[in-house]
Amino acid sequence: MKKIRAIEPDMLSKIHGASLKILEETGVLFHHDEVLEIFKNHGAKVQNKLVKLSPELVEKCLEKVPATFTWKARNDKYTRTLGDGYLLQPAAGTVKVHDLDGKIREGTLKDYANFQKIYQAGDIYDLVGMIPVEPKDVDPELKHLYMMYETLKHTDKPVNGFMTTGNQARAQLDMMEIVVGGKKVFEKNHYMAVSIGVTTPLTYSWDPLETMLAYVKRNQVPTILCAPLAGVTSPYSMLGTAVLQNAEILAGIVLVQLLRPGHPVVYSPSAAAANMRTCGFSTGSPESMLINIANIQMGLDYYHIPVRAMSGFTDAKVPDFQAGAETMQNLMLGMLSGAHLLNESVGILDNILTVSYEKTILDGEIISRIKRLSQGISGVDRDLCVESIQHVGHGGSYLTEPMTVKNCRNRWVPSTSFWGTQEEWEKKGSQDASHRANQIARQILLDAPDSLVDPALDKALLRYMEHESQFISKKIKS
Numbered sequence: 001m002k003k004i005r006a007i008e009p010d011m012l013s014k015i016h017g018a019s020l021k022i023l024e025e026t027g028v029l030f031h032h033d034e035v036l037e038i039f040k041n042h043g044a045k046v047q048n049k050l051v052k053l054s055p056e057l058v059e060k061c062l063e064k065v066p067a068t069f070t071w072k073a074r075n076d077k078y079t080r081t082l083g084d085g086y087l088l089q090p091a092a093g094t095v096k097v098h099d100l101d102g103k104i105r106e107g108t109l110k111d112y113a114n115f116q117k118i119y120q121a122g123d124i125y126d127l128v129g130m131i132p133v134e135p136k137d138v139d140p141e142l143k144h145l146y147m148m149y150e151t152l153k154h155t156d157k158p159v160n161g162f163m164t165t166g167n168q169a170r171a172q173l174d175m176m177e178i179v180v181g182g183k184k185v186f187e188k189n190h191y192m193a194v195s196i197g198v199t200t201p202l203t204y205s206w207d208p209l210e211t212m213l214a215y216v217k218r219n220q221v222p223t224i225l226c227a228p229l230a231g232v233t234s235p236y237s238m239l240g241t242a243v244l245q246n247a248e249i250l251a252g253i254v255l256v257q258l259l260r261p262g263h264p265v266v267y268s269p270s271a272a273a274a275n276m277r278t279c280g281f282s283t284g285s286p287e288s289m290l291i292n293i294a295n296i297q298m299g300l301d302y303y304h305i306p307v308r309a310m311s312g313f314t315d316a317k318v319p320d321f322q323a324g325a326e327t328m329q330n331l332m333l334g335m336l337s338g339a340h341l342l343n344e345s346v347g348i349l350d351n352i353l354t355v356s357y358e359k360t361i362l363d364g365e366i367i368s369r370i371k372r373l374s375q376g377i378s379g380v381d382r383d384l385c386v387e388s389i390q391h392v393g394h395g396g397s398y399l400t401e402p403m404t405v406k407n408c409r410n411r412w413v414p415s416t417s418f419w420g421t422q423e424e425w426e427k428k429g430s431q432d433a434s435h436r437a438n439q440i441a442r443q444i445l446l447d448a449p450d451s452l453v454d455p456a457l458d459k460a461l462l463r464y465m466e467h468e469s470q471f472i473s474k475k476i477k478s
Contacts, residue, residue, distance in 0.1 A: 003300075003338040006293035007239070012302040015239065015294070019247040020055040027052035028202045028251040032209040035255060042258050051251070058250055061257035065305045069221065069264035071127075072189040074180060075156035080126055082266070082340055083306040088367060089160060089343045090119050091312075091355045092130035092195070098318060098349060098356035100438055107133030107355075109143075113150040115347070115355065117448040118441060120155040124364040125346065129160035129192075132347065133355045141472050144168040145465045148175045152461065156452050161194040161220070166210030169194070171468055173218050178460050179453060186218070190264060193221040195343075198248045200228040212252075216259045223266035223308055223341070224252035229281060230291060231274040238287060241271050242294040249295075253305075266341060268308040269295030283313035283351050284326035289333040296337045309339035312363050313348040319359040319434050323349060327359075328366050335370045342367075361437035365415045372412045380407055416440065 007015075027050045030036055036046050045052040068083030080087055097107045115132040119125040129151045138146050144164050151159060152175060161172045177186040194215050196208045212222045226245035228234030234241040249267055256265045273287035274280065282288070292309055299307035311334030316323035327348075334342050344352060345367065347360035380403065388401050398404050416433045418425055425431075451458065 004293060004333060004336045005297060006290045007297060009301070011239070011294075012298055015243050015246055015298060016302060018243045019250055020058060022202075022243070022247040023053040023058060023251060024055060025052070026202065028204065028248065030204045030209065030255075031206045032204070032213075034213065035204075035209050038255065038258050053251065053254055058254055061254040062250070062303055062305075064257045064262050065253060065303070066262060066264050067304050068306065069190055071158040071193065071221075072191045073156060073158045074191075078126075078157040080158055082264075084340075086335060086339060087126040087341050088124060088345045089127050089308075089341060090115065090125065090130050091132040091344055091347045091360070092160075092162070093344075093352050094132065094348070094355040095134045095136075096350070096354040097133050098354055098358070100357050100442060104317070104354060106136040108137045109135040109146055109150065111135070112147055113154055114357070114445055115360065116151050116154045118357075118360055118444050120157060120452070121444045121448060122364055124367050126157065127160055128155040128157045129162070131162050141476065142469055144171060145175075145468055148172050149461055149465060152176070152179050153451050153453050153458070154448065159192050161192045161215070163195055163197060163208055163211045165207055166214055167472075169211040169214040171464075173214060173220065175461055175464060178464060179457050188219070190219065190221050193223055193266065195225045195268070196222045196252060198224065198226045198245075198252065200226060200233045200248065201244060202248060202251075204252070212256070213259070216256055216263060219260075219263075221264045221266065222252070222256055223268045224249045224256075225268040225270055225308075227270040227272065227310075229272055229274045229279075230287070231276055232279050234271065238273070238291045239294060241291050242269075242298075245269050245271055245291075246295055246298055264306065266306045266308050267295075267299035267303065268341075268343070269299075270310040270343075271295070281351050282315055283310075283330070283348075284315040284322070286329065289330055293333060293337045296339050300338050306341065307339050308341035308343055309334035309337060310344050311335065311339075311342040312345040312366075313352055315351055317350050317354070319349070319356055319362055319437075323359060324362070324366075327363060331363070331366055332370050332373075335367075336374060357441045358434045358437040361440050362416055362433060365417060368412070368415065 029049050030051050039051045040046045068081055071080045071082050073079045097111045098104050111133050112135045119128045176191055180186050196212045199205050215222055226248045228241050228245050230241040234244045253265050256263055269292045271291040273285045275282040296307050311331045312327050314323045314326035346363040347355045349356050416437045
């Protein structure tokens with residue numbers, strides 16, 4: 001199918017030109033001394049923490065970004081290529097959970113582990129990791145260790161790390177290195193990616209830069225994430241916001257290429273149109289996706305590099321009609337725009353404040369529907385069937401035609417929606433889709449294996465965590 005487009009092709013060069021002007025004349029703040037030295041050494045204009053980039057340097061760096069990369073999994077059957085088709089990322093950044101008893105509460109480490117188990121079990125979920133919910137029952141200074149441990153224990157798909165401080169990023173990478181077989185194997189492959197958040201407007205703070213350095217130096221992949229709020233932290237104009245976040249992303253891409261020429265990096269627009277009545281963040285707005293589709297076009301059609309889109313979010317507080325409508329809107333626009341990586345793809349509620357077990361399952365069906373739509377009409381469905389039409393003639397049935405018999409089990413079917421009569425529905429307890437999703441989630445968690453890490457590696461991970469915990473404790477006391 002043709003990709004959804006928000007702007008005409010000739011506008012892409014105008015956005016690029018405007019972005020270069022901002023980078024050269026206004027510049028970007030980088031709050032990190034090592035990063036400032038890197039820019040200085042490559043000819044950028046650096047004054048205190050302000051970096052100005054020439055168009056020539058930006059263009060030179062863009063040329064080096066690969067169009068695809070292999071995202072390695074511990075289990076080779078889950079290894080994926082980013083930049084060819086699309087991959088689904090899990091939820092990230094929420095602080096509350098809509099649990100299987102219908103309560104909205106703070107998240108726990110058990111919830112964190114449960115979502116990793118669900119991502120591992122479902123064919124629809126390509127990737128694992130991130131922070132689907134913040135575990136509030138764990139020491140904040142140690143939670144990165146526990147989250148990484150639960151991810152590695154319960155999954156063997158490609159891993160998304162999480163942006164933290166430099167030492168915490170190092171610990172994530174160390175733990176992944178342990179389970180894949182050591183430094184040589186780890187740094188030969190791209191096992192992990194991480195979101196590097198820009199502080200809009202035009203600022204990179206120390207923590208994301210330290211995380212970026214840690215990942216890139218060990219051959220792991222950064223996704224440069226901008227989340228401007230149109231009318232508040234970026235221009236009210238949709239294309240004004242598109243220009244700003246494009247400039248911010250380009251600045252991060254330049255840094256990655258100066259660190260490691262030819263290294264993969266993911267272009268990640270994540271703008272939202274502010275609710276101008278409150279100046280608040282609103283993910284259900286159609287305008288938000290229009291801004292991001294313009295930037296997705298920049299990444300795909302102008303720069304020809306891997307692109308990520310924020311997709312499965314909603315302002316709704318529970319998995320209701322609003323949640324379904326806004327999630328379908330955002331997922332469909334993200335997937336049909338051609339983005340390679342769909343972030344926040346499942347389970348999100350309340351503007352990325354809450355993650356839901358039931359909605360994680362329900363969103364899987366939405367994704368499956370859109371995947372089928374994106375495949376268009378192909379294969380046997382392109383047969384014009386003239387001979388069959390003539391054979392059946394007037395008033396006949398096609399049920400026993402050879403094509404029907406051979407292919408009747410190949411049509412798409414839902415995972416949670418009910419396709420039956422009212423009588424059949426009543427016999428099954430008159431359950432709605434959320435109830436069925438609840439049952440599916442419970443069964444996945446019952447069936448999940450205790451661990452996907454062998455005992456020796458598990459012990460090595462626990463020893464590492466104990467060593468890091470002692471190091472952090474001494475550092476805090478000193």
